[in-house]
Amino acid sequence: MILVALVGFVGCSAWSIFYSFTASKALPKERFVGFKQYDRLFNSSRWQVSVENIAVYGVCSLIFSISIGFLLAVALDKKIRFENTFRTIFLYPFALSFIVTGLVWQWLLNADFGVAQVVRDIGFSNFEMNILSNRDYAIYAIVIAGLWQGTGFVMALMLAGLRSVDQDIWNASRIDGIPSWQTYLFIVIPMMKPVFITTLVIIASGIVKVFDLVVALTAGGPGGASELPAKYVYDYMFMRGNLGQALAASTVMLSTVLIILIPWAYLEFSRKRENSK
Amino acid sequence: MSDQQVSVQNIGPNGPKPSRVISLGNVLLYGSLGITALIWLLPLYVMIVTSLKGLPEVRLGNVLSLPIEVTFEPWVKAWDSACTGLNCEGLKMGFWNSVQILVPSTVISIAISSMNGYLLSFWKFKGSEILFTILLFGAFIPYQVMLYPLVIILRELGLFSSLSGIVLIHTMFGMPILTLLFRNYFSSVPEELFKAARVDGAGYWRIYFEIMLPMSLPIFVVAIILQVTGIWNDFLLGVIYAGTINFPMTVQLNNIVNSTQGVKEYNVNMAATLLTAALPLAVYFISGKLFVRGIAAGAVKG
Numbered sequence: 001m002i003l004v005a006l007v008g009f010v011g012c013s014a015w016s017i018f019y020s021f022t023a024s025k026a027l028p029k030e031r032f033v034g035f036k037q038y039d040r041l042f043n044s045s046r047w048q049v050s051v052e053n054i055a056v057y058g059v060c061s062l063i064f065s066i067s068i069g070f071l072l073a074v075a076l077d078k079k080i081r082f083e084n085t086f087r088t089i090f091l092y093p094f095a096l097s098f099i100v101t102g103l104v105w106q107w108l109l110n111a112d113f114g115v116a117q118v119v120r121d122i123g124f125s126n127f128e129m130n131i132l133s134n135r136d137y138a139i140y141a142i143v144i145a146g147l148w149q150g151t152g153f154v155m156a157l158m159l160a161g162l163r164s165v166d167q168d169i170w171n172a173s174r175i176d177g178i179p180s181w182q183t184y185l186f187i188v189i190p191m192m193k194p195v196f197i198t199t200l201v202i203i204a205s206g207i208v209k210v211f212d213l214v215v216a217l218t219a220g221g222p223g224g225a226s227e228l229p230a231k232y233v234y235d236y237m238f239m240r241g242n243l244g245q246a247l248a249a250s251t252v253m254l255s256t257v258l259i260i261l262i263p264w265a266y267l268e269f270s271r272k273r274e275n276s277k
Numbered sequence: 278m279s280d281q282q283v284s285v286q287n288i289g290p291n292g293p294k295p296s297r298v299i300s301l302g303n304v305l306l307y308g309s310l311g312i313t314a315l316i317w318l319l320p321l322y323v324m325i326v327t328s329l330k331g332l333p334e335v336r337l338g339n340v341l342s343l344p345i346e347v348t349f350e351p352w353v354k355a356w357d358s359a360c361t362g363l364n365c366e367g368l369k370m371g372f373w374n375s376v377q378i379l380v381p382s383t384v385i386s387i388a389i390s391s392m393n394g395y396l397l398s399f400w401k402f403k404g405s406e407i408l409f410t411i412l413l414f415g416a417f418i419p420y421q422v423m424l425y426p427l428v429i430i431l432r433e434l435g436l437f438s439s440l441s442g443i444v445l446i447h448t449m450f451g452m453p454i455l456t457l458l459f460r461n462y463f464s465s466v467p468e469e470l471f472k473a474a475r476v477d478g479a480g481y482w483r484i485y486f487e488i489m490l491p492m493s494l495p496i497f498v499v500a501i502i503l504q505v506t507g508i509w510n511d512f513l514l515g516v517i518y519a520g521t522i523n524f525p526m527t528v529q530l531n532n533i534v535n536s537t538q539g540v541k542e543y544n545v546n547m548a549a550t551l552l553t554a555a556l557p558l559a560v561y562f563i564s565g566k567l568f569v570r571g572i573a574a575g576a577v578k579g
Contacts, residue, residue: 006408008449009415012426019425028425068313075310088562089314092321095561095568097510099527100554103534104320107327107543108340118339148320156569209419212512216531233421238517243425250421261417 013254020248026241037248047249050227053139057228058207060143061150065203066196068147069154074184076155077162087159091152098149102216105145106132135225138218142226145217146210154199161195162188194271201264205257229253328352328548335543351542355549359542361532368549371529375509378525381444383504386451387497393452394459395485399471409460416453420513431518438520446518447508455500462496463489499570506557506568526553 020038023031041047072090076083093101108114109132116129131137165188173183189196211230214220220227229249237246323340328351330344338345357367397409427446428437436442466489474484515525524532530553534546561568 006411008427008430009418009423009453010411012423012430013418015426016422028429072310072313075306078306080306080310086310086314088565089317091569092558092561093317095506095557096554097512097527097557099510099512099531100550103530103546103550104324106534107547108320108323110543113336113543114340118341121339148317152317205417209421212527215512216535219535230419230421233424234513237425246421247425250419250424253419254422257417257419261414 016247017251017254020244020251022244024243024247026243028243033244037244038252041245041248041252044245046224046227047229047232049224050229050232053226054207054210054228056139057143057146057210058204060140061146061207062200062203064143064147065151065154066199069151069199070158072151072155073158073162076159087152087156090155093149094153096149098210098212099216101145101149102213105141105148106217109141109144132218133222135222138222138226142210142213142217146213149213150203150206154203157195157199157202158192161192165191197264197267201260204260208253208256208260324547324551324554327544328355328551330544332540332542332544351544351548352552354542354545355533355552359533359545359549361529361536368526368529368533368552371524371526372552374519374523374529375526377440378443378447378515378519378523379505379508381440382447382451382508383501385444386448386455386504387500389448390452390455390500391459391490391493391497392485393456394461394463395489397456397460398463398466399484400481409456412453412456414453416457420450424517428517437518438523440519440523443515443519443523443525446514447511450514451504451507455504458496458500458503459493462493466492495567498564499567502560502564502568506560509556 019028021032021034022029023033023036076086080086109129110116111128111130111133114129116127119127119129131141169187169191170183173180173187209230210228211234214226214228214231218226220231230253233246233250233253235246236242236249326342326344327335327340329347329349330338331346331348331350334345355367356369356372358365359367397405431437431442431445434442436445470488471484474488479487509525510527511525512527512531516528519525519528530549533549
């Protein structure tokens, strides 16, 4: 049973990497062209736009989801009332699919009838908000939708991390008269480093694969301005019949994930080993 | 977004436990939490009110206003007769397809993975740790790298574009994370229990069914939550492997909303979106804390 999965995972990945060095078009064939596919990939303007977009998306989502998620977790950790209600509200988008998320935000950001109209109704009658059909801003629509969907999850992870901080530390810092923001900054956050790193890795490896959200929200538009790598792979693989390109692109995606993953796996592994000593 | 940013940041310096009931800190704390919560609820609210309005009202009013005249017409249409291109059968086909994909995928993947987890924690063999590490990497590898070879494999097996094909795919992709879940759970079971059962002569299957299975019901619930929401929300795998007649609900929803010709029926679109979101939302609200456990384990999926 496990072997089946292994053959599936390792075998399939190896197959894809192998064929990314061939001149496969609609069907795979074994005519090797070295790094030509990669050459073409990095020179294609669509791939360049995809990479730029994923960088913008990645940096924005990492910064905002981790900072907002952490602040929400800190707020919820203050023994407040209705903690469960708040947590339920912040986390519910995470139960929804990216397709649903994308479609809701497509409607909310609709230039004619969405939130823009609400602002016009309040009195700013010339207000224009057209980020979905603006080449420069479409990617930020995806960022916003992604944040709405995923921040609650970061909050849940951070909250679990905060709960595992020893209560004695709080007592000690209170006795010493240290303001609590300093306690957070200099004691709690460094203690939670593993939680932050794990969150970072989970989110980052998720970011590389974003696909459904773009499909539902902008379909890569306007005019290909919000394309992302995963969509590039899909389009070249199943729509345009250019397998070599698609596989080269997917291999680049795999390498990116591995670059994020391997140092982390190494870190986790050595930490576990230390603990067991 | 930026307003919310600022207000949330302000609450930092106010200590872990606000002492007085009404203080500046408390007002800021609850105020910013409340505003953030409202922003978070806004999309759900807008979905609901839009789906209950008639189309003229949607076009005239604004997204926040309550429906003047409540109508369930959009819901009926979304379910029964909304169009995806030429085909006007609504979401109901997608719903049943999703159910047909969901049930066997969930059952099979959990059955296999719990066995894997059991095997990996009690019946360690040479190389089992390495096997497990590779399996874990499987959870992180982007699907894109494996898409095409799997198309070929399924085609060779004669399962491409079929229900069994997509079930197989979901089972395979569910395995890493579920195996991790079960392995971690079973490793917390005391080794002595297992040894005692061995001494008493119980074999592999008997220990699994008579000792491990009854003990691990909570983790099964977590696994079910994880798989049900994960598989229901899947888009990529469904669109590639299920085939046009078996398209799951998410794919049909996207087709309805993003490929309508002519007049866009926003109210029908929102009703359709809500219908698709209904099952995972129900699972979420019913399961509560177990859901959090599930997603914490399943976060690496996808």
